[in-house]
Amino acid sequence: MSAVFDLTRELIHRVSVTPDDAGCQAVIAERLARAGFAIEHLRHGEVDNLWAMHGTDGPVFLLLGHTDVVPSGPVEAWTNPPFEPTLRNGHLYGRGAADMKSGVAAMVVALETFVRARPDHSGVIALLLTSDEEGASIDGVRRVAEELRQRDQRIDWCMVGEPSSRERLGDRVRIGRRGSLTGRLRVQGEQGHVAYPEKARNPIHAFAHALLELTAMRWDEGNDAFPPTSFQISNLNAGTGADNVIPGELRAVFNFRFGTASTAASLRERVEKILHDQGIDVADGASRLDWWLSGEPFLTRAGALRDATVAAIGEHCGIEHPEVSTGGGTSDGRFIAPFGAEVVELGPVNASIHKVDEHIALDELERLPGLYLAIIERLLTDRP
Ligand SMILES: [Zn+2]
Structure with a gap:
């Protein structure tokens, strides 16, 4: 099977109910270190946070996600056990299949592919993961953002891999939140x-x-x-x-x-x-x-990140005009927007998130890394 399928399964298998990361970030850190990323583990209280970056100067493109999941609810209500990833009828089932271990796995595979093909890319590509998105959200991205601000970390663009799509991959992106x-x-x-x-x-x-x-x-x-x-x-x-x-x-x-x-x-x-x-x-x-x-609310106006996202969706999902929305609850994007960053959320269909028998369609899972990769390639090109 493909790299994104294997990694998604490996992550689902880890029972990372908030705030327990259950080793997900260690697996990802090891892979990205091997790919040449600088790795930092920023643990606060019971929460694990991972900061990985590649590149030295210029604009910074941050991919943002979480390794924690909500509890499964009654296990006997699931067709298959929630933490045993199961392929059935063209869908991968398991807690976190849509929210958001598939998105995290796809981002990791996209990052590996990108730096392998363009080791001397312009700008900086970074990944931030937390195990505290579904919980109190205090020792996760909120806290890490304070640290990054103290270091004067620049962030120009932020892609959040949360499940944003309505019926099929790419039909809706979030460009802000209340x-x-x-x-x-x-x-x-x-x-x-x-x-x-x-x-x-x-x-x-x-x-x-x-x-x-x-x-x-x-x-x-x-x-x-x-x-x-x-x-x-x-x-x-x-x-x-x-x-x-x-x-x-x-x-x-x-x-x-x-x-x-x-x-x-x-x-x-x-x-x-x-x-x-x-x-x-x-x-x-x-x-x-x-x-x-x-x-605070945030809103990303038309700009480089939105342009790159819409173009990549057209190319990889065949959707010319995805819906742009500010609906839904809050997301960790709210802690990154104050850096002056353009923030967009794009990920799998959200119909089954937090539910029994959470799942993602296999063909959409397979398309996800290419989608993120196409957005990265549009923003960070080869150095002249
Ligand atoms: Zn989520």
Whole structure:
């Protein structure tokens, strides 16, 4: 069988449920070292990260991926055991077959092929893998990106090998993602008897007006690349269970998914102003509001990377106009975009990801390395 098939199978066989890399990166590091790449293992806490690069100066093209997978769920629900890669009806089955051990294997094979054919290529080609994409995403690419920034690492282009396709390979690429911002609010009141409200302070009543305003607010109108910002309350808790007690506190958790029409800072400011105007002061200590920014939104405009990607898809997949999308959740691309990098995501069909009987079509798996290779060759040519 082919190199990409063999490597995908080898990776699926390793039970690398987040944050355990289960030796996947060691296999890849050894291969790339043999191909002439400089290798660094950047382990943080329980998370393994691999940084590999080839070339010395000029523009940097980074391939980005993850070796971890989500848990299989009940093993007996699978037709074949999830960590025993199985070829059936022209498809390769196993946890990670689409998300994203096939993409990782294809990138590795493309890198080997590229440096073998063009050992003196222009620019720098790099690979970054983490074992913490499906989990907390703290000690993975987020942390490595901080390290790279301290070293003044340049990154011009970033290809994320996540499963982006809808029905067949190359029919959709991601050119950006929405940002995600979570707020955890505690409104402090004063507990008391419902018959004596003047001797208590009801945090539910205090929050009611702010709640109405927050949920009715139109945060922005969106733009040509992103839908309007969405605000959702995911948790709201208060009360003791008794019908005669005014509770002492209220807790709420809410999340913004936002495009480039807003920023995390502007949304934070507006929420805090609404609360303040309704008499809830989160700055004074008793009540409080904690924010967690999972990532700012990013958008890659037309440019060298998008051009190279679309051309390669036309050539290898026979699709002239792939859909360009900013949909879906977040991805690790959010940590690379702040380098000023163009970021595009292209990978297998995502229909079976995180599900039972996850799979990839064999003919698409076989085409994947050539697709990545064609993009690399368009961006990094022979040195003059
Ligand atoms: Zn993934």
